[in-house]
Amino acid sequence: MKTAGIDSDIRKVVASILDEGKADLVIGYAAGSLPFRTTPHFARTPEEAQKLVWNPLCENNLARYLTKFKGARVGIVAKGCDVRSIIGLLQERQIKRDDLHIIGVPCVGVVDRKKVERVVADNDITEIEFDDGALVVKTVDFEKKFPLEEVVHDTCLECATRNPLVYDTLLGDKVSELENIDEFAEVRKFMAMSVDERWEYFRREMQKCILCYACREACPLCFCNECFIDCTNPKWSGKSDKESDVQFFQIIRMFHLAGRCVGCGACSRACPMDVKLWRYLNKSRLDAKELFGYRAGIDENSSPPLTAYKEDDPNDFIK
Amino acid sequence: MGEKNPYIPYQTRINNITIENEARDIKTFELVFIDPEERKQFQHRVGQFAELSLAGYGESPIGIASSPLDEDYLQFTIKRYPDGVVTSTLHNYEIGDIVGVRGPLGNCYPLDLMEGKNVVIIGGGFAFTTLRATIRYILHEKNRSCYKNITIIYGARSPGELIYKDELKQWQQRSDIEVHITVDKGDAGWSGKEGFVPAIAAEVAPSSENAIALVCGPPIMVKFTIPELTKLGFAPEMIINSLEMRMKCGIGKCGRCNIGDKYVCVDGPVFSYAELLRMPQEF
């Protein structure tokens, strides 16, 4: 797979970070077992660093692993959205800045496999190429070229921090930030529907959910030792396939993320049933902005609105 | 779905509750079947367990503490865990309340192997329950002659934490068994042995000749008792353990309680030490 050639840079940088003892472990991406995938890679030696890659298939938010390595000095290859998650973890004191070596990578978007699969269907993808702002997908029978904007994840189309806000090392040149984007265009469209229409849409979407918890496990900010859904004493909810059980989990998870969700989309990408989770989370991000003037994952020194009390908290919306 | 549905419990009523220990968190529940015919169907063997079923709360796998020859009732001795929904709820139940019993489940102590042998029974804490069922059974006049010398070594943290206190006294007064009771730490009124169970086992030093040992207790007690038995010459096949594991279905379907390729609920909970050595050390 041809990429921008950043792979060798990343391997050199990580090898020297490990060599110089700046980190005990660097979390990055390696080529996946399928042409269309990458996979998280844990490099502990310069030799292991030689497997690292960076390209628009690097869809996982690796910040999710940081809370597993508390106390160790960890390097992490982080896109703009991943760094927003890291800022969230720093705000909530789940990790220490001094323990981290952030290798920031400017990013113009990660490919949404599901968008490509809609076109390619069951035809096996045999090769991927990145050709000057386009994704070339080859199968046995045909080749198709997609402009990157057509196949990147929806969150990437509205990304506010394509360049990581915080980093120790920056790899590659900075990219231009998106201008004049309304992060919440889709949400506003949704809000224009009637309550009944919105409920029906939500209900049908959640019927796809099988309560596998991939969304929770992929999310860097779902780090609770015991998730509310697993608590038996008191038992907050059942875990069956009843609509109410599924909706309860999803709604409460979203509320627990309200004001904290950075909009990285990792949950949606992890979901095996293609539930459009991040659209609802995006609504909570809109609320955080409009009600509290707050955007998650931007300023390490601020706090999510629902976790901190301020005398001058806006409250005109409380009727 | 007829009577063969293994997920439906029998229904029993609490007939008696005995508080077994000073901390008041271990209780013995005496259960009487609402339908006496069903009691006849429930023919258990010593070492087996049942899932105690509290409708609306869940189930908990508990060793059967009564002997099969205690025909009118079943007894279960249960410790209350603050985090355990079922055990906590059950401890709030009163005489007359309904408890479901699903079973008997699991395998049993190897009575046929024990026949004609000296039987050494070593228990600790509140894991003594199925051993107590076994003792009651083999001491019964119908059965006593099948076994040679019976030696019991039982210990608890403190005198107040010993369970089945009345029965222990009765056994101590019998001439056809040897009973050694110990506590980790005695109190003002305690005149018996003091010391951890493994140390007392070494002190009592039951002969391994033509003998079989049943061991059940907290993991740390078992871990240190087995080497003492090995030193005394007990072969791994002659050291019998009973394990516990988180369970749900109790019938080998839900996949939760396995150690290696054995399900503790159907292939156990009784395993010889020889079998344990062949299993992955994941319990």
Next chain:
Amino acid sequence: MKTDNRIISKQDLNKFLDELAADNTVVAPVKDEAVVTFQVIASVEEVHWDAVNTRESPKKLFFPRSEKLFAFTKQSDRLDVKTPEPADRKMILFGVRPCDIKSFEQLDRIFCNEAYTDPYYARRRENTAIIGRGCITRRSTCFCDAFGIDMLDGTGADIFLIDLGENVFIAQILTEKGKALIEGKKYFKEAADTEIKALEERRNKVGPAAEFSVDLDRIKANLEQIFESDIWDRIHERCLGCGACTYLCPTCHCFDVDDEAKFSRGERIRNWDSCMYGLFTLHTSGHNPRPTQKERWRQRLMHKFNYGPNRTGDFLCVGCGRCIIHCPVNIDIRQLLKIVENTQLEQAQSKT
């Protein structure tokens, strides 16, 4: 029963399915946006014919995501217990691939054995006829042949369809149940010699053999020896512990039992559960025999490729590839099997 080869046109097959749907509950692959899953259909129009396989496995027809074991009402002198009524219609499961058909046999040996029969599973199985469909193409993630599964072998189905092309299917009637299903349906004609020959040619033309092959016996034997080895230390690191693989897998069967009640009424329900979850083996005392993802991943592989075969003779994997495609972090079980297969036992053991 000797294979009874019939021939049927696509048009008549559609008619057959519609006729079945009138009196039976027919479940078939249905496409909703990009996702194909088994759903109840009212008409053949809803059937999606083109997917290599469905997103989720069809195990949910016999072992549903949630199953009510019984409802209860607390009376003063007893507990009234009521088990669910049987389905009022027979079920026809249409479009099942050979890998999933094989998984049913494996689940049969788990849910129904000499020790105990699970009546819920058994009743659903008994009530269902299976119309399978041979595979004429495969994805790179399919590795069913590693388990001796033949893309055009319908053993385990009641009727097995093989696409001959040009809107003609061979329909193999494999069981008495299958025979009863086509009773009086004149459009299932006896296959002529030319058509049997076409079947043989189709057999020769199926998609390329999977590149993946593995010595299963060697893997089972190696797993026996490497329980304590440090190869497990790295294998699990990427795993999120999310459960997607186990839920999509045709042979994963672990479940949880949960009571739901309000005042004096309630239900006991069984729900899918996963050995990948941290709480799966947690004791109430706080002790957990599998405290990290390392022990849990080891359990997954050991169960499928060592404990499972020890208990029922089945390697609990049919090579459907769903876990490979949908794992959020691209953990590929084939790679792990290769690691196990190639482990040098002396090295592995010296590290214990």
